[in-house]
Amino acid sequence: MAQAxxxxxxxxxxxxxxxxxxxxxIALFSAMFFSAQAGLFILxxxxxxxxxxxxxxxxxxxxxxxxxxxxxxxxxxxxxxITPLKDFIIVALFARVVIYPxxxxxxxxRRNNILLPIIFLCVYxxxxxxxxxxxxxxxxxxxxxxxxxxxxxxxxxMIVSRKDINDFLKIIFGSVGLVLLLALAQFILFKDxxxxxxxxxxxxxxxxxSSVLAHPNIMGSYLLCFLPLLFSFEIFRFKNGWKPKVVSxxxxxxxxxxYATYSRGVWIAFVVAGLAVGFLLVYQKRQLFFKVVLPLxxxxxxxxxxxxxxxxxxxxxxxxxxxxxQERIGIITSLVSEMSNTDALFxxxxxDIFTSTGRNIDISISDIAENNVQSVQTAKARTFVxxxxxxxxxxxxxxxxxxxxxxxxxxxxxxxTSFVSGRNADxxxxxxxxxxxxxxxxxxxxxxxxxxxxPVALYWWTLVGVAQVVGYVKEG
Numbered sequence: 001m002a003q004a005x006x007x008x009x010x011x012x013x014x015x016x017x018x019x020x021x022x023x024x025x026i027a028l029f030s031a032m033f034f035s036a037q038a039g040l041f042i043l044x045x046x047x048x049x050x051x052x053x054x055x056x057x058x059x060x061x062x063x064x065x066x067x068x069x070x071x072x073x074x075x076x077x078x079x080x081x082i083t084p085l086k087d088f089i090i091v092a093l094f095a096r097v098v099i100y101p102x103x104x105x106x107x108x109x110r111r112n113n114i115l116l117p118i119i120f121l122c123v124y125x126x127x128x129x130x131x132x133x134x135x136x137x138x139x140x141x142x143x144x145x146x147x148x149x150x151x152x153x154x155x156x157x158m159i160v161s162r163k164d165i166n167d168f169l170k171i172i173f174g175s176v177g178l179v180l181l182l183a184l185a186q187f188i189l190f191k192d193x194x195x196x197x198x199x200x201x202x203x204x205x206x207x208x209x210s211s212v213l214a215h216p217n218i219m220g221s222y223l224l225c226f227l228p229l230l231f232s233f234e235i236f237r238f239k240n241g242w243k244p245k246v247v248s249x250x251x252x253x254x255x256x257x258x259y260a261t262y263s264r265g266v267w268i269a270f271v272v273a274g275l276a277v278g279f280l281l282v283y284q285k286r287q288l289f290f291k292v293v294l295p296l297x298x299x300x301x302x303x304x305x306x307x308x309x310x311x312x313x314x315x316x317x318x319x320x321x322x323x324x325x326q327e328r329i330g331i332i333t334s335l336v337s338e339m340s341n342t343d344a345l346f347x348x349x350x351x352d353i354f355t356s357t358g359r360n361i362d363i364s365i366s367d368i369a370e371n372n373v374q375s376v377q378t379a380k381a382r383t384f385v386x387x388x389x390x391x392x393x394x395x396x397x398x399x400x401x402x403x404x405x406x407x408x409x410x411x412x413x414x415x416x417t418s419f420v421s422g423r424n425a426d427x428x429x430x431x432x433x434x435x436x437x438x439x440x441x442x443x444x445x446x447x448x449x450x451x452x453x454x455p456v457a458l459y460w461w462t463l464v465g466v467a468q469v470v471g472y473v474k475e476g
Contacts, residue, residue, distance in 0.1 A: 265447025
């Protein structure tokens with residue numbers, strides 16, 4: 001009897017009519033006592049859960065493909081209420097493909113070398129939340145840190161065959177290709193609507209590409225998750241036919257988009273990621289380094305230095321009088337000067353970064369209950385300090401930094417071992433991509449607030465999960 005009841009849970013989508021009545025009542029209550037926006041959000045979230053439970057594979061592909069386009073919905077208050085529906089999908093997928101099989105004792109064992117660091121990270125993040133002066137903001141920061149970690153297990157559970165690997169790559173590269181095409185269209189047709197950067201050397205304003213990702217820094221971080229994967233495919237998988245040509249064109253468009261971001265941190269991160277790829281190739285196949293990696297790095301570096309505007313912008317990295325650098329130095333000074341010995345060891349608490357920067361943040365539980373996305377986003381944006389490493393230290397102290405470092409080290413080591421001693425070609429190129437992407441994002445963390453940057457965190461955790469299991473998929 002118990003086994004029959006457990007199996008019926010999986011068909012919850014068949015009870016849609018009954019579920020819709022209860023969800024409709026809850027949504028109506030929310031609309032009456034909070035806002036119509038909250039009612040629609042609950043109704044949409046409930047149906048997202050039902051459909052994700054019934055069609056997990058399709059929900060996973062849809063999530064991966066459309067996630068980069070969600071920031072477009074934030075152009076209005078009404079449409080922005082739709083974006084948190086991804087949270088419902090992630091939670092539903094985690095319950096459906098991870099928790100439920102474990103409950104039925106049907107989950108295959110696959111070694112997870114980063115499970116212990118993740119447990120420490122989750123527990124310590126809760127501790128840091130309880131230390132926060134503003135508990136509401138602390139909970140929001142906790143959500144940013146923990147929400148996308150389940151994508152690791154979801155990615156592990158979804159990749160069980162070679163077809164799944166191929167489908168994953170088609171979805172990812174299709175989404176990236178569309179983002180790049182829109183970035184090209186933006187740069188050619190809509191320069192007036194692009195974010196600008198002031199060039200102090202000639203007094204001009206530089207248009208910066210961001211495509212559908214709201215800001216050039218975010219687009220650069222997003223591309224850092226996938227260009228190493230494209231590059232590894234060029235080396236290991238696509239040898240003949242039309243696929244190498246398509247991958248090469250996408251890689252070229254990707255590098256052009258990275259340049260068009262005019263983000264110094266993104267440029268440095270990509271150079272370091274390229275060097276990381278070269279280091280691995282030298283370790284195992286030196287001829288690939290001299291034939292592919294070294295010429296590519298030299299072409300990129302020489303091209304950047306040959307352009308006067310780019311050369312001038314790179315020189316501002318070490319210029320303390322440059323406005324962006326002055327702001328960063330001021331933030332670092334104000335944050336560090338107020339740290340006590342206890343804060344240095346255990347942190348001030350999640351979200352407490354604003355007390356040192358002097359920014360006022362007005363956020364309450366009612367804003368969350370009413371699904372006031374703009375107020376929530378504004379509150380979180382005021383905690384940005386353009387340095388994830390510094391932010392982690394201020395909020396969680398040295399203990400938090402050590403836990404994050406432990407986690408990152410294990411992921412970098414996984415990428416290294418997968419490439420050097422992978423069971424098959426798939427594990428090798430995913431390992432190379434994971435190694436380069438993680439090293440690049442680590443460097444970028446000194447320039448941006450990477451851990452809570454959407455959709456970078458979602459894709460990075462998914463890549464970590466997929467890279468862990470592709471070696472278990474047998475050839476053919």
